[in-house]
Amino acid sequence: MSKTDKTDLQIVDLLMEDGRMPAAEIARRVGGISERVVRYRIKRMVSDGLIKISAIANPKKFGRSVIADVVIEVEAGKINEVAQNLAEYENISYVAFSIGENDVSIQVVARNTQEVYRFVTEVVGKIAGVRKTATSIVPEVLKDVYQWKIPESAIVAETEDSE
Amino acid sequence: MSKTDKTDLQIVDLLMEDGRMPAAEIARRVGGISERVVRYRIKRMVSDGLIKISAIANPKKFGRSVIADVVIEVEAGKINEVAQNLAEYENISYVAFSIGENDVSIQVVARNTQEVYRFVTEVVGKIAGVRKTATSIVPEVLKDVYQWKIPESAIVAETEDSE
Amino acid sequence: MSKTDKTDLQIVDLLMEDGRMPAAEIARRVGGISERVVRYRIKRMVSDGLIKISAIANPKKFGRSVIADVVIEVEAGKINEVAQNLAEYENISYVAFSIGENDVSIQVVARNTQEVYRFVTEVVGKIAGVRKTATSIVPEVLKDVYQWKIPESAIVAETEDSE
């Protein structure tokens, strides 16, 4: 069974800096570990689902300078269907369920506030099962979810992943 | 000046699948493009900030099985300071400003709902300038922000990144 | 007509400690009262509905570690029916009417937050007459309704039980 240790965390930290950093460089910067071991550990962490190494596109660089959070109230029994449907849209970057008054939360990326408005009222609002939407513009994201660093206290906890 | 084209998008798509895919394999799968060009294009897109290649850790695999969204009302004039402060916490994975009634939105990852509650009331609630918090548990994320794919319509828009 | 006095309160206090405490022990601890009188008084208080002696199961010990409060808005004229319906579910531990904006309040016990979410959206939300639900997770109960102690000031009031 896979376990993580401090060395894994050091490797992940370097891969958060540059996901394509060569194993040789990682081995050198971590120290006391061979390039082969680095390769093996990365492979294991990826295959065990501990980490994912991925390109992350920056919407602002592709003309999508406005980000909006939208909370959506959905008819009972249509929530899964609506959420799956929303996940397909190319200008929706986030879809999650939420316990509280609203059923589904999404993040929309758009060229400007007019496009947000049109998309929310003309597209999201017309999906069968959507009852109500509430939109807030997000002027700036200071820390994004893919920037979460594994806390040291989590190393030992790694095998208990069931709530 | 850097421009993106359909080839860039194909490269990014492959890097979203596997951020460490060798340039040779990318070249082969895209077709009609050399390994050197792939390397050059990746380097350019990263240095221009169009994309970032990074390891993304999965909190659930590190014992953080509960995710919560928290909206925070902050005293005027303390918003930047509070947001910077929040971004430092290792169990906060997202910090953003929000136009509307609440000033700052965060995402918390925790071992269980008791830990969410204690963190929000004992830590977040005590930061100077925080007036009020509202928490919702997120039982499932269907699509995460780093999964946003660059739409084809965005290729031509790439040079107009100012709102 | 039955009346309660200080002795009754002492008996009830001991029965809140241990509902199966033998009458002999109660008689000894209260003092100046026979075992027979203790038995008679308990019987009378139970038959008059002043108290109920019951086993109370602890949901956390049966894998139900998450408790949630859900307020439910119900279509006029379906409230009684919906409430009766909800009371039948084995993972609903509390059903009450509420004067205000919401018609029915329930408490749900579940294995985890995902189960709460699924139960509220897929089961409660689909009951005919349910219009809207709002859920809050309850991380800890400090004092539960069955721990209410009869105040001394209530002894004389015992015969005026009609509002």
Next chain:
Amino acid sequence: MSKTDKTDLQIVDLLMEDGRMPAAEIARRVGGISERVVRYRIKRMVSDGLIKISAIANPKKFGRSVIADVVIEVEAGKINEVAQNLAEYENISYVAFSIGENDVSIQVVARNTQEVYRFVTEVVGKIAGVRKTATSIVPEVLKDVYQWKIPESAIVAETEDSE
């Protein structure tokens, strides 16, 4: 390590009917089990915290004919203190923390609506750290928390009591 089985559930069901039912009668009604085993099982379930056997007083029979739910917003850092304080009041029958906008939920039992109002505004509202209260009168409780029955599906889950 203690395990529960179907027989335990049958015993608990009978104890919910009458918490003082003699072990001999329980043995007879369950069948195929001795009085001694019943005594042993009850003792074990109580000492393991699976159940509690207790007298439950009926507030209506003691002149407390009005029940009210009150949600209380508390200053950060005073929540534990306020909750402990509230738990001491004899006319408060329930105190719980709540994830969401309000920090503490309580249930008040009172002689009439005037008493509820006076208690909430003059006592609860004046506790240091209490910022705001919202009260709803509860005209009727259909199912109370101590009436929760252990579902059969929970028998196997009994040993996994950590969230």
Next chain:
Amino acid sequence: MSKTDKTDLQIVDLLMEDGRMPAAEIARRVGGISERVVRYRIKRMVSDGLIKISAIANPKKFGRSVIADVVIEVEAGKINEVAQNLAEYENISYVAFSIGENDVSIQVVARNTQEVYRFVTEVVGKIAGVRKTATSIVPEVLKDVYQWKIPESAIVAETEDSE
């Protein structure tokens, strides 16, 4: 055209004390005015609609010890009809339109909180056109609308009764 003056106000003040005070006594207490003039002035103020002299029943003395304010959201185009309908109920003591989010406000008098709840959910909630109700119990009325005294500054304004 009728005008009011200070003498009229003195007469109204005495009639608020006792609506059946004999004209002779009023004349004596006001001073410098004949019984006939008092009669004439009362008659004129009543026929001009400046005042109304009426018995006002005290609901508490007729077993209606609970008062509740209910705000009602009504479907567009049904508001007049719903309001007229509500005004017919003998346990509704007040019906008014309200500019804001809710269309109609009423006051209900009832024997107890259960009756308020049943009346609001089973009767008001079922009137065609009623979409939603929100109820608050009124524990005490300190000053009631029929106790409004005409301010001295209003005497000269009496002829401009159109907004």
Next chain:
Amino acid sequence: MSKTDKTDLQIVDLLMEDGRMPAAEIARRVGGISERVVRYRIKRMVSDGLIKISAIANPKKFGRSVIADVVIEVEAGKINEVAQNLAEYENISYVAFSIGENDVSIQVVARNTQEVYRFVTEVVGKIAGVRKTATSIVPEVLKDVYQWKIPESAIVAETEDSE
């Protein structure tokens, strides 16, 4: 001990029509009852507090053409004081406590909407202990509290005036 009967109700109905209707006319219209008995019954009902006979001034006829409902959130422990204070204002026609989120409800009569605004923000809002106000204009009152008619079902209930 005073009791009400159908005859009392008939008398009250006539006094709601005209509070100064002579006893002789009431006797005649009720029938089978002497003028002396009418006088005695009115006197008894007034002295027992069942009814009050009073002049009711019409604010619209005194230039107060705008009515507004204001709900006021008050600091704990200042509620009685604030309510007593508000009751003194000549343009406040109603003051009541309210169970829910707001502590005190008032009705304001004013010359126009500007005067309502100025009174609420400059006078009510500055009373020590007032935290927040919410105002709604009342364009029309269809049935006023002093028009409540005693229901026949209330006759027998008249002696049980405690909740």
Next chain:
Amino acid sequence: MSKTDKTDLQIVDLLMEDGRMPAAEIARRVGGISERVVRYRIKRMVSDGLIKISAIANPKKFGRSVIADVVIEVEAGKINEVAQNLAEYENISYVAFSIGENDVSIQVVARNTQEVYRFVTEVVGKIAGVRKTATSIVPEVLKDVYQWKIPESAIVAETEDSE
């Protein structure tokens, strides 16, 4: 005393089309009226305050492409001061009082949503007396206040300008 008639309305309509339309052209297009009369009527309507003739700048043409509505809750007794203060800001285009929960409404014009956010949190939020702000982005204005046309039914009403 000045009166308006149908001819005035025709003149105003033409001036809404082009505020600098020569009097001669207006006379010709209205018909049956001399240039001198047109001049006189315009002068009278302006000096009586019936109309104002003004240049109206289009914020979008000056780089202010984002419009936001902000509702501001203000401490009692500081409302006039805060409103006067806000009216001075060059990127605030509208300041009004509002009866309800919020005291002052403003409209902000800005270069982008980031500027709206910064202005509301760093400038508006720091004005002494401002307690809370709520912002909504306005993606499009379909009809603006200066486009209000005088309804024909208003001609006769012109002399009754007091509420």
Next chain:
Amino acid sequence: MSKTDKTDLQIVDLLMEDGRMPAAEIARRVGGISERVVRYRIKRMVSDGLIKISAIANPKKFGRSVIADVVIEVEAGKINEVAQNLAEYENISYVAFSIGENDVSIQVVARNTQEVYRFVTEVVGKIAGVRKTATSIVPEVLKDVYQWKIPESAIVAETEDSE
């Protein structure tokens, strides 16, 4: 391509004072500029859409002394249609879309609060697609949108009018 400069701003300022100020007077007051250039610059600014010169009617002078803001929740897919429809009403002076919970904001001008109420409930509320309305009376407008002055910092920005 048209550019604005400080001289343009001076001209606009004078035209905000009096939209019909003769070009000769503007030239004299600005100084160092001919009447012909003033005429040319005004014409260019109007034809480029930088400014509009228009008569603005004052509703209060035409018997419309009450102004109300109404926020309208509209069914998805009917928003444009509803907004176009609303823009046609002669007593609606403003129609805008709004990002948030409400879809369309309007301003109503009316003779009195009764007329506001009737118009909102009987006309606006009945338009197909309108789900809910919330009205606030505006007692005073301190600065109106047509009073927005072009800030000096906007001169250079004038050519970047796309968001």
